[in-house]
Amino acid sequence: MLKEIEAVNADTGTKEHFELHKVNQDKRGKIKSVELFQNGELVTYFKTGTMLFYSSTKAVSIPAYELEGR
16 A cells, blocks of 8 residues: 545545555556555556546546655
8 A cells, every 4th residue: 555545536526535556657657547445445547537537436536636755
């Protein structure tokens, strides 16, 4: 685990707690996806917007400051 973060569930608008396990970047250092752990499950969320990430089950908004210093 890198650190605990707080993200907003884009479907419900509620804040949720996750454990950030990995940040995947391309060769230029741009974030492509993140691996988040919640409720006993490690899920990869793919970046779609400025700080909007989605998986097959939900979309979350992660503020940039949560990913800084990873």
